[in-house]
Amino acid sequence: xxxxxxxxxALAAPPSTPHLRAGAEHxxxxxxxxxxxxxxxxxxxxxxxxASWYVAATLTxxxxxxxAHEAFAQAERRSPGGRDALLDFYRALxxxxxxxxxxxxxxxxxxxxxxxxxxxxxxxxxxxxxxxVLRAEPSRATVDWYxxxxxxxxARSQLALAAAYRREAAALARxxxxxxxxxxxxxxxxxxxxx
Amino acid sequence: xxxxxxxLALAHAPCTPPSPAAGVVDARGAAAYVNAGEMEMAAGAVxxxxxxxxxALRLDASNLRAREGLxxxxxxxxxDDAVEAASAHLDAARPREALAxxxxxxxxxxxxxxxxxxxxxxxxxxxxxxxAHTALAPATRSPGAAGTARLLEAVLAFRADRAGxxxxxxxxxxxxRARTSAEALLPLLRRxxxxxxxxxxxxxxxxxxxxxxxxxxxxxxxGATALEASVSWTPxxxxxxxxxANALLSRQLTQHAFDAMVVDAxxxxxxxxxxxxxxxxxxxxxxxxxxxxLRLDVAARREVxxxxxxxxxxxxxxxFLRELAPVLSSQDSGFSGWRHVGGAGVAWWRAPLLLRAGWxxxxxxxxxxxxxxxxxxxxxxxxxxxxxxxxVGLELRAAARRFLDVDPSxxxxxxxxxxxxxxxxxxxxxxxxxxxxxxxxTRVVSTLPAFTHGRVAAALGLRYTLGVP
Numbered sequence: 044x045x046x047x048x049x050x051x052x053a054l055a056a057p058p059s060t061p062h063l064r065a066g067a068e069h070x071x072x073x074x075x076x077x078x079x080x081x082x083x084x085x086x087x088x089x090x091x092x093x094a095s096w097y098v099a100a101t102l103t104x105x106x107x108x109x110x111a112h113e114a115f116a117q118a119e120r121r122s123p124g125g126r127d128a129l130l131d132f133y134r135a136l137x138x139x140x141x142x143x144x145x146x147x148x149x150x151x152x153x154x155x156x157x158x159x160x161x162x163x164x165x166x167x168x169x170x171x172x173x174x175x176v177l178r179a180e181p182s183r184a185t186v187d188w189y190x191x192x193x194x195x196x197x198a199r200s201q202l203a204l205a206a207a208y209r210r211e212a213a214a215l216a217r218x219x220x221x222x223x224x225x226x227x228x229x230x231x232x233x234x235x236x237x238x
Numbered sequence: 239x240x241x242x243x244x245x246l247a248l249a250h251a252p253c254t255p256p257s258p259a260a261g262v263v264d265a266r267g268a269a270a271y272v273n274a275g276e277m278e279m280a281a282g283a284v285x286x287x288x289x290x291x292x293x294a295l296r297l298d299a300s301n302l303r304a305r306e307g308l309x310x311x312x313x314x315x316x317x318d319d320a321v322e323a324a325s326a327h328l329d330a331a332r333p334r335e336a337l338a339x340x341x342x343x344x345x346x347x348x349x350x351x352x353x354x355x356x357x358x359x360x361x362x363x364x365x366x367x368x369x370a371h372t373a374l375a376p377a378t379r380s381p382g383a384a385g386t387a388r389l390l391e392a393v394l395a396f397r398a399d400r401a402g403x404x405x406x407x408x409x410x411x412x413x414x415r416a417r418t419s420a421e422a423l424l425p426l427l428r429r430x431x432x433x434x435x436x437x438x439x440x441x442x443x444x445x446x447x448x449x450x451x452x453x454x455x456x457x458x459x460x461g462a463t464a465l466e467a468s469v470s471w472t473p474x475x476x477x478x479x480x481x482x483a484n485a486l487l488s489r490q491l492t493q494h495a496f497d498a499m500v501v502d503a504x505x506x507x508x509x510x511x512x513x514x515x516x517x518x519x520x521x522x523x524x525x526x527x528x529x530x531x532l533r534l535d536v537a538a539r540r541e542v543x544x545x546x547x548x549x550x551x552x553x554x555x556x557x558f559l560r561e562l563a564p565v566l567s568s569q570d571s572g573f574s575g576w577r578h579v580g581g582a583g584v585a586w587w588r589a590p591l592l593l594r595a596g597w598x599x600x601x602x603x604x605x606x607x608x609x610x611x612x613x614x615x616x617x618x619x620x621x622x623x624x625x626x627x628x629x630v631g632l633e634l635r636a637a638a639r640r641f642l643d644v645d646p647s648x649x650x651x652x653x654x655x656x657x658x659x660x661x662x663x664x665x666x667x668x669x670x671x672x673x674x675x676x677x678x679x680t681r682v683v684s685t686l687p688a689f690t691h692g693r694v695a696a697a698l699g700l701r702y703t704l705g706v707p
Binding site: 076077079080083084087088105107110 | 273
């Protein structure tokens with residue numbers, strides 16, 4: 044990651060270059076809060092839209108997965124060409140922290156096709172673990188849990204996260220034999236509680 | 239390393255007063271840092287925010303938003319440090335130091351809720367429950383802390399013997415981790431049932447049941463089975479009246495002179511500081527009436543600085559039922575009398591360990607002075623109690639026993655030294671059934687060789703307990 048960031052920073056044009064480079068230096072030294080600030084500054088100064096990807100990756104590293112997920116979505120909108128295999132791997136980590144397992148799997152698939160041997164190895168191992176999680180038929184409570192997280196994220200205006208939870212819920216619902224809430228409708232409990 | 243990195247590395251401590259780069263003012267860069275600082279502050283990442291504001295001031299010392307932001311972030315960091323320090327002090331059982339650390343945190347601080355909860359915990363550690371209740375008040379009104387505050391309120395209510403209120407508070411805890419803790423506590427609370435029934439069956443081996451002297455050819459060993467049952471009723475909960483009864487029936491494999499039957503009934507009152515009980519018991523030995531006893535017991539306890547001080551005294555009128563117990567043969571008269579037992583000790587609890595130490599004193603004033611004795615000595619105990627309910631205890635004791643008159647049968651004054659150890663374990667299988675195990679050893683050295691003996695006994699058992707709220 045640090046090498047990738049240093050390389051990216053070298054390609055960026057001034058004046059954001061020093062901040063990208065400073066962010067990469069902090070990241071490499073494990074000072075992720077300082078790295079995040081530098082990447083945010085670089086992003087604000089607007090000289091390198093790639094910085095938003097690094098903001099997202101650093102948020103993942105800080106364990107701020109919800110913010111990271113939103114940041115990845117924003118980076119994808121603003122700089123679709125800025126992604127690389129390593130950033131996709133960080134995106135998979137963020138999804139995994141949020142229990143968005145199908146999201147994580149999709150990001151790992153994207154990473155795996157372009158990654159070097161080290162990242163590809165990590166991605167393959169993580170996918171194998173995800174397959175174990177996803178193999179069993181999800182319970183109704185699990186499907187409800189994801190819809191509930193989607194509702195909460197929407198209430199916090201984390202729209203990308205809400206959409207991801209809803210996609211995850213729908214994907215899990217389709218894997219149930221009774222296709223419980225496959226159409227995305229509220230559960231009986233929620234319906235009865237609706238005003 | 240670039241000059242920018244060098245500047246940032248020098249400023250690694252986020253609240254270090256910034257030194258503006260000489261002759262360099264970068265208002266646009268400073269504004270970008272301020273923007274990052276405000277994003278981090280809003281996300282609760284205060285250290286990152288302080289770093290961002292500091293970096294902004296180094297680029298533009300006149301940036302007011304950066305200056306105010308840095309002051310705000312650093313104040314918050316000091317409060318974070320105070321809360322972390324208080325938490326560490328509490329973990330290390332230093333409640334007074336925890337309270338001192340929390341003075342840094344003001345009531346309008348973002349960490350006020352955490353500080354209120356920690357303050358209450360520290361006061362509870364110190365036994366100042368009324369002050370702890372007051373300290374919790376702001377947290378109970380805060381959505382983010384109300385669940386944990388209610389949890390602590392429940393503990394306070396339980397400690398004040400208001401079990402019903404404690405249960406209602408725990409049931410009302412709905413929030414996240416606090417709810418998990420409340421759900422874990424509820425069964426423990428409900429374990430304090432008003433009516434409690436217990437029955438146990440044990441089988442064991444006693445290496446010297448008959449207390450055969452060392453060097454004798456005969457063996458005093460025997461196996462035994464026993465049935466035990468008990469009932470206790472506390473109609474008003476932890477405080478108020480207490481009624482109870484116990485029964486024991488044991489049968490030896492070979493030495494049936496030691497077959498025993500004991501029934502006991504008692505009643506009394508439990509108070510905040512202790513309890514007072516009166517009871518009566520009747521026992522048979524070898525199938526014949528053996529002993530009847532009336533007793534009065536008083537116990538008191540008080541928590542001081544994390545230590546539980548305990549004292550107890552009991553007096554027992556013993557009436558040996560003459561000529562009926564074969565093991566007493568012709569020596570059955572003169573045993574009856576008054577027995578006084580007292581003790582004082584201190585207990586210290588630090589999960590999962592309970593340590594106890596104390597001194598025990600016993601005076602038996604039998605009708606025949608040569609059966610009367612005074613015994614005293616230290617005792618200590620260590621109990622390991624896990625969250626799953628497994629309890630393992632080790633008890634050690636030593637005593638010096640001195641009889642008050644010369645036994646005419648031996649023509650000399652008897653004095654004994656006693657060493658004892660007991661290892662016990664209780665392994666719960668579910669809410670009602672538990673496995674029991676015990677191993678005990680005693681060594682008595684007497685001035686009369688006939689009383690010098692050693693004894694090792696082991697037993698396994700199964701206990702059923704039923705509580706009714």
